[in-house]
Amino acid sequence: CLRYCCLYVDFQLPLVMNISKTIYIIRREANHIISWEATEKQAEDKNVISTSNKMQTQDKSAPPAPKGKKANAKTIAQDQAKPKPKKAPVSTKPGALRPTTKGKVHPSLPVRNVATPTMQNVTTQAPTVTEKRRLRIADFKSEPQWDFEDRYILDSSSPQSRCPDAVRAKAAKSAWLRDLFLPNLTLFIDRRHFNHSEWERLEHFKPPFGFMELNYSLVKEVITLLPPNPYQQVLLANNSRQRPTCISCAVVGNGGILNNSGMGQEIDSHDYVFRVSGAVIKGYEKDVGTKTSFYGFTSFSLVASIVMLRSKFSKIPMGKVSQYLHFLEGARDFEWLKALLALTYPESISVPFPRPRPRDRFSKDFSLDNYLVIHPDFLRYMKNRFLRSKSLDKSYWALYRPTTGAFLLLTALHLCDRVSAYGYITDGYQNYSDHYYDKEWKRLIFYTNHDFDLERRVWKKLHDANVMKLYQRS
Numbered sequence: 001c002l003r004y005c006c007l008y009v010d011f012q013l014p015l016v017m018n019i020s021k022t023i024y025i026i027r028r029e030a031n032h033i034i035s036w037e038a039t040e041k042q043a044e045d046k047n048v049i050s051t052s053n054k055m056q057t058q059d060k061s062a063p064p065a066p067k068g069k070k071a072n073a074k075t076i077a078q079d080q081a082k083p084k085p086k087k088a089p090v091s092t093k094p095g096a097l098r099p100t101t102k103g104k105v106h107p108s109l110p111v112r113n114v115a116t117p118t119m120q121n122v123t124t125q126a127p128t129v130t131e132k133r134r135l136r137i138a139d140f141k142s143e144p145q146w147d148f149e150d151r152y153i154l155d156s157s158s159p160q161s162r163c164p165d166a167v168r169a170k171a172a173k174s175a176w177l178r179d180l181f182l183p184n185l186t187l188f189i190d191r192r193h194f195n196h197s198e199w200e201r202l203e204h205f206k207p208p209f210g211f212m213e214l215n216y217s218l219v220k221e222v223i224t225l226l227p228p229n230p231y232q233q234v235l236l237a238n239n240s241r242q243r244p245t246c247i248s249c250a251v252v253g254n255g256g257i258l259n260n261s262g263m264g265q266e267i268d269s270h271d272y273v274f275r276v277s278g279a280v281i282k283g284y285e286k287d288v289g290t291k292t293s294f295y296g297f298t299s300f301s302l303v304a305s306i307v308m309l310r311s312k313f314s315k316i317p318m319g320k321v322s323q324y325l326h327f328l329e330g331a332r333d334f335e336w337l338k339a340l341l342a343l344t345y346p347e348s349i350s351v352p353f354p355r356p357r358p359r360d361r362f363s364k365d366f367s368l369d370n371y372l373v374i375h376p377d378f379l380r381y382m383k384n385r386f387l388r389s390k391s392l393d394k395s396y397w398a399l400y401r402p403t404t405g406a407f408l409l410l411t412a413l414h415l416c417d418r419v420s421a422y423g424y425i426t427d428g429y430q431n432y433s434d435h436y437y438d439k440e441w442k443r444l445i446f447y448t449n450h451d452f453d454l455e456r457r458v459w460k461k462l463h464d465a466n467v468m469k470l471y472q473r474s
Contacts, residue, residue, distance in 0.1 A: 135204060135212055143392040146204050150384055152377040153186040153193065158233035163246035166417035170467050177467065180385045187414060189375040190226040194219075202376055206398055207330040209380035214331055222334045225341050227368055234323070234372070235272065235415050247271050249416035252288055253405045253423030254278055256433035256444075257473055263422055264289040270420065274325075276408045278305030280312045280437040287436060288423070292317040296325040296408035299336035299358075306361065312437060316361050323370045324362075327379065327407050337373070374411065382410045386458055389451035399449040406455050413468060420469040425456045428474030 135144075161168055171181035186193070199219070202210040211219055231237035235247050250270040252258075254277065267273060267289035274294040278301075281290060295316055297305075305313050316324075328334065340358035359366065383402060387410075391400040405424065412419050423436060425444070434442040446452050463470035 137206055137213060137398045140397070141395055143397045144204070148201065148204075149380075152182065152381050153375070154182070154184050155186045155232040156184060158184065158231045159236045161236055161247075161417055163417035166246065167413050167419060167467055168417075170465070174465055174467070176461075176465065182381065183414070185232075185378055185381060185414065186375050187232050187378050187411065188229050188372045189223060190228050190373070191224045192228050193375065194223040205376065205380055208328055208333075208376060208401060209383060210376050214334065218331070218334050218338070222338050222341070223373075225338075226371075226373055229372070233415065246417040248418040249274060249293075249412050249420070250289070251409045251412045251419060251421045251424075252276070252279065253409075253421070253425075254280075254435045254437070255423040255425060255429070256436050256438060256442075257426060257429070257471070258284075258287050258423040258436040259433065259438075261287045261422075261436075261471070261473070263287060263471060267291070267420075267422060272416065274408055274412050275317055276405045277301040278309050278313050278435070278437075279317050280309060281317055282312070284437060292322055294323050294325055294408075294412075296327065296404060296411070298327050298329040298404055299333045300329065301404050302361065303336075309437075318363050322363075323372060325408065325411060326371065326373045327404055328373060328376070329401075341368075374407070378411075378414075379407065382407060386410060387451065387454055389454050391448070391451060396448065400451065401449065403450050403452075403455065409459075413462075418468075420471070421459060422471040424459055424470065425452055426470060426472045426474070427456070427460065428472075429456065431474065 163169070168181070168183040171177040171183070174181075199211060199216060203212055203214075204210060206212040207214060235249075248270045249272045250267045251274040252267060264284075264286045268291045270291075272293035273289060273291045274296065275292050276296045277298075279288075279292070279295065281288060281292075295318075297316075302316070316322075326333070326337065328337070336358055387402040387406060389400050391397060409419075409421055409424065429444055432444075433440075434444050444452065459468075459470050462468050463472075
């Protein structure tokens with residue numbers, strides 16, 4: 001009997017049931033419980049049908065945009081050339097379609113069981129309180145589109161580049177990039193960028209592009225701990241007269257194309273070097289170089305790299321001017337970042353291995369001044385304008401996001417004047433192992449939650465347009 005009641009509670013027994021009734025159920029025999037449950041279920045079904053019908057007549061369109069001040073033209077950018085996307089329909093039925101996938105899923109983004117919205121009985125002893133209905137991933141059969149989907153917070157405080165052939169200058173002259181590239185976009189988030197209005201706006205987008213389904217208190221606690229960034233363009237701000245006019249950057253991926261490439265010296269010749277996730281250096285200096293200026297990661301990619309690569313990658317690569325670029329993938333990243341700032345262990349992170357204390361992976365002189373958290377607006381901008389996959393139109397749309405390496409490369413294109421990419425997917429990728437440090441040859445698997453072929457085409461297009469240099473061997 002007790003076992004049956006526990007199962008009943010797991011399936012969302014109405015909260016309004018009082019204690020005496022619960023005790024009464026537990027003491028009843030199983031046949032009496034079943035009889036009582038059937039009676040209650042009938043009453044509940046009537047309430048559900050009534051409530052559902054009422055909501056269908058009142059709310060047949062997508063949830064409304066957040067109320068508040070109108071967008072400020074000086075701080076919000078919108079692609080005027082693009083037609084305004086239509087709002088996606090929202091299902092208010094309890095059986096709303098859930099995201100599913102037919103393919104494999106990369107370990108960096110495990111499939112989560114998303115709870116379907118449910119209706120519950122309301123007690124008549126207290127007045128009915130109407131709460132704002134929160135958006136859920138399960139509400140949408142494909143990626144929802146809002147009238148403010150392509151609007152982003154701009155930054156006007158950063159200095160301009162003095163390089164005549166910078167990425168920004170080339171983008172402005174390109175018919176392809178002119179309407180896509182925003183050189184003065186806000187890249188990093190800090191305590192100045194969080195308030196209730198921003199929460200309501202970003203709650204319309206699933207992580208890492210917004211705050212949908214995240215815990216408000218956790219997000220607020222973490223972001224308000226991040227100190228203000230004086231300049232979004234951190235490299236331009238540090239580019240003094242003694243430094244080169246044009247800032248050159250090498251972005252090093254982990255692709256097998258770098259094995260026996262001999263590109264190490266060329267990579268180190270750049271002013272700054274960006275590396276990502278499992279950036280193994282020891283033993284591969286000839287191919288990948290030794291210098292590290294920026295290290296990009298998600299909490300999962302960092303922990304997974306340390307655990308799986310072990311002695312090859314026991315610490316984050318560090319250099320004289322190392323800065324960290326944290327891409328907030330979801331709730332676990334906020335928990336991990338909270339633990340990093342509080343010098344504790346994460347309370348709960350969905351990884352299938354031990355959870356190390358985040359601060360242990362950084363140098364002793366760790367400072368938040370060198371820790372940059374990427375703004376969800378910037379991640380959404382990269383997805384919308386450069387790496388919009390057809391997967392977003394499918395029922396498993398919520399699984400998709402660009403790779404961490406793709407985020408890093410596009411970040412560098414918005415920070416540097418000249419960019420060279422090494423170890424990224426190219427034509428002929430089938431000829432190389434998945435990673436340059438693989439002891440045995442491993443095939444590159446096209447997981448459902450990434451679109452490697454789309455990234456390959458974008459990198460090639462940027463290379464052919466002379467916007468960046470892509471290292472290729474075929």
